[in-house]
Structures are given as C-alpha cells and as structure tokens.
Amino acid sequence: xxxxxxxxxLSIGLLSVAEAVCSPAxxxxxxxxxxxxxxxxxxxxxxxxxxxxxxxxxxxxHSRQMEYPYGPFLAGVAPRLREADFAIGNMEFTLGGEPxxxxxxxxxxxxxxxxxxxxxxxxxxxxxNHILDKGxxxxxxxxxxxxxxxxxxxxxxTGSAVNEEDKCRRYPLMVRKxxxxxxxxxxxxxxxxxxxxxxxxxxxxxxxxDIAGAIDRAEEKMADFIIALPHWGNEYELRHSRSQIxxxxxxxxxxxxxxxxxxxxxVQDSCTIDGKPVFFSIGNAVSNMSxxxxxxxxxxxxxxxxxxxxxxxxxxxxxxxxxxxxxxxxCDNYSTVEVKDCLxxxxxxxxxxxxxKMKRTYTYVKETTGVSx
Numbered sequence: 001x002x003x004x005x006x007x008x009x010l011s012i013g014l015l016s017v018a019e020a021v022c023s024p025a026x027x028x029x030x031x032x033x034x035x036x037x038x039x040x041x042x043x044x045x046x047x048x049x050x051x052x053x054x055x056x057x058x059x060x061x062h063s064r065q066m067e068y069p070y071g072p073f074l075a076g077v078a079p080r081l082r083e084a085d086f087a088i089g090n091m092e093f094t095l096g097g098e099p100x101x102x103x104x105x106x107x108x109x110x111x112x113x114x115x116x117x118x119x120x121x122x123x124x125x126x127x128x129n130h131i132l133d134k135g136x137x138x139x140x141x142x143x144x145x146x147x148x149x150x151x152x153x154x155x156x157x158t159g160s161a162v163n164e165e166d167k168c169r170r171y172p173l174m175v176r177k178x179x180x181x182x183x184x185x186x187x188x189x190x191x192x193x194x195x196x197x198x199x200x201x202x203x204x205x206x207x208x209x210d211i212a213g214a215i216d217r218a219e220e221k222m223a224d225f226i227i228a229l230p231h232w233g234n235e236y237e238l239r240h241s242r243s244q245i246x247x248x249x250x251x252x253x254x255x256x257x258x259x260x261x262x263x264x265x266x267v268q269d270s271c272t273i274d275g276k277p278v279f280f281s282i283g284n285a286v287s288n289m290s291x292x293x294x295x296x297x298x299x300x301x302x303x304x305x306x307x308x309x310x311x312x313x314x315x316x317x318x319x320x321x322x323x324x325x326x327x328x329x330x331c332d333n334y335s336t337v338e339v340k341d342c343l344x345x346x347x348x349x350x351x352x353x354x355x356x357k358m359k360r361t362y363t364y365v366k367e368t369t370g371v372s373x
Contacts, residue, residue, distance in 0.1 A: 050315075051180045051304045054084035055229070055260045055282065056121075057297035057322075058092045058128075061112055062288035063102030068333050070115040073286045076337035077322055080299060081120030085177050088184070088229070089121040089285065090262045092128050095145045096138030102288075104192070105133040110145050117153045123175070127159030127188040127204045128231045128263065135193060139201050159186035160203040171204050172218045172226070180225075180304055180312065183218035185256070187211065188231035189263070206232060208250065215255050224312050225257045225304060233264045233281055238293065238368045240268050240280040252276045257314060260300050266293040267321075269369040277317050279371075286324050286336045295324045296339070296361045298371070319373045321362055329354035340373065 056077065065073075074081075081087040091113065093106035101107045113124065124146055132139055139160060146157040158173035172183035187204040204210065211228075218226045228251050233244050240248075248259055252273045259278040261268070268281035283297030299322060303315040321339040329351045330337065339362050342348065342355075349355040366372055 049178075049306045051086075051178050051182075052084045053086045053088065053182065053227070053302045053304070054081060055088045055300045055302070056081065057090065057282045057285040057299075058262055058265065058287065059089045059116055059121075059285050060092045060287035060289075061102065061106065061108040064288045065286075065334060066100060066102065066109075068327065070112060072331060072333040072335045074116070074119045074336055076335060076341075077285070077299060078119040080301075080320065080338070084120070084122075084301065086122045086175055086182075087120045088123045088125060089116055090125040090128060090229075090231070091116070092130050094131060094134045094138040095142040096134030097141055106130050107134050107138065113145060113149065114153065117149060117155050122155055123173070123184065124155065124157040125159050125186045125229055125231075125262075126157055127186045127229075129188060129190060129192050131160060131188070131203050132191040132193045136199065136201060139203065143201055158184055158204075159188070160201060162201045164200075167202070167204070168217065171210075171214045172221075172223070174218070174221055174223065179306060181221070181223050182304075183214075183221065183223035183226045184229060185211065185214050185218070185226065186229040186231075206230060206247070208247075211251065212254060215251075219255060225314060226255055227302070228256045228259045230259065230261045231263045232261055233268065235264050236266055236291070236293070237264055238266055238268055238365065244280055245271075248278050248280075249273055252278075258302060258317070260302075265289060267296060267298050267365050267369055267371060270371050279317075284324060285322065286334055288326065288334075289324075290326060293361060293365055295326075295358070296365055297322045297324070297336075298373075299338075319371060321366075321373050323358045323362070325349075325354055325358075 093108040095110055095113060096107035100109055143160055143162055149155050156173060158170045161167035161170050172185050175182045187206050189206045215226060234241050257276055261279060261281050264281040265284050267283040270279045279300055282300055284294055285297050299320040301318040304312060305315055306312045322336050323339050324336045327333055330349050346355050
C-alpha cells in the first residue's frame, strides 16, 4: 500500500494505524501476481467454474453526508462486495474538485471514490444525470481521478470517455476473469447540465445507434455475456415505464443477456424477457434521502458458471435488500445494512421509529414490485 493511500484511508476512518502498518492483506505489493488488473485477489493455480458480479445501487454524497466520516456508510454491505469477483456501483456525483457540494450539483472529495474502492467496488459507473453537474471541466477532472485510480487502486470505470478512441475502449467495458469475458454497457437517458453536442469529454447516452454499436463491439470481442446498466426510468415510481420495457425488449433482441438499471432512487419491479433477467431499478445504496421508499435498495448478484466441457451459462440472480439508516437512527452515522440481517434486531437501533419504517418499507416494496430476496 502506498503511503498516500494509507493516509487517505486513515483520514476517512476506514483504516486503523495498526492495519495501515501491519496488515499484509491490504498491501498489493506483497503478492503482485495475485492481483489482476481488476477484481479481487485470485489463486495463482486452478480455475474456479463460477464468476460472481455484484451490482449495488446509487452511491450518493449529499451535503449533510459530508459532515460525517465515511467509514460506516457501506460497512454493512462491504463484505458482500469484497466477496464478488467484480462489484459495480453507480457513482452519482462528480469529482469536480473544491468547493465540494451536494444536491443539486454534486461534487464529492476524491477520497469518497477511494472509500468506495476500499469497500470493494471494482467498477465505477459514471453515466448518470449528475455527471455533468460541474460542466465539462468537472467531467474531465472526474475522469482524470478515475484514470489515476485505475493504476493505483486496480479499479475500472465506464459510462464516460475523453475521446472517440477511449469511448470504443470503455463502451463496452470488457472485464475478464476465471476464463469469462463479460461486456458492460453503461449509459444514461440524459444529464441535468448538458455538454456541447459532439464535444469531449462526454458521457454515453441512451441512443439506440450507440447502444447497438457497443453490442456489436462486445460480440467482436467475443463476450460470453453482455450486461446493460442503464440510467433510466421515472424517479420514485416503483413500476417500470413504457419506454423502459420497450428499450429492454429491444436490447434483449439485440443480444443483451441481463439488464440492471438505476436512476429512480427506489426499487422497481423486475421481469424476464426471452428468459433474460431485467431489473428496472435497484434503488439507492447510500444517500441522505428519507422520502417514501428511498432508503431501501437492492444488491443484485449475477452468477455465471462453466461446466467441465467449457460450456457457460448464467445462473439465477440473487437479490439482497439493503436499508440506509440516517444519523441518530441505527447509529450516529449513515449506515447501510442488509435487511434480512436486521429484521429481528430491534435492540441495535437507537431510534425504534426507523427500525419499524425499515420493516414496513421492506414488506411494501416487495409486495408492490414482486421482487423477493
């Protein structure tokens, strides 16, 4: 671990002094051959026959969240993220530099992205409606930070690019591990503050011609599976829109194998199209939101297997509901936890109102969307 990285983790409360000095598991320089370009440490010998890819909801940083150390934010879900071969998060903010700001124009400290990486996020999604909140200059700086993190933190990003060549490299983003070749397509319906048409840097838009081109490139690169990660839909609605289902049907017909969406800030229903799973929205992971249904989100784990003959297939996805508790509720900080671990743990809460809100919301969202964990 570099000295600068250790200092960052110490400053955000994620790493103790003893861990910074003594823990070999956190030092990628100890076993460099075991660290792939992306993903978690893997054995040098022998191939596992199952690949896991975990997608978590919107990672946000509102102004009030900046008043607290990040450490507990994702601690309750970090073990699941770290266990995955690849963990993916929608980074719903820019890294536009100071002055830092929350809604409606997000600009988070660089250390927040580093915190997400330490929690286990391997792949950052940047195609969302807030990515141009600080204009093209803010997007350029965001990409610059993520490019640095590719080298220093073994992470990748997609959804935005600095030029056409970079776009072809990141759209789709190809991730390879355990003999699997996976293509990731991340794009957004639009942005709150637009850049000039045809200018760079740019974020990937929900344009069928562009999406089809990305699917073609995925097939040319021999992708075993193509995963679409759209930023779409109507905010706060628990059911998908007509435009979502129409685009989903088209993408599946074009060759996409699974769709996991974001943007509505709530969990939406899911379905299968020609046997391919579609999760229209998985809601928030961590935020300062408290409106109806915005504190509950989902983690979706996709599993891909290979048999002894080398044939590959996608297994049934796994869903885990999460709850983002605000300061003074579960603890004195923001804390996202897995709901099933907490349903019978009233004693853990500082504020019983939040506990019962979690239980009611969990039941209501499952019944309304039909998505069970």
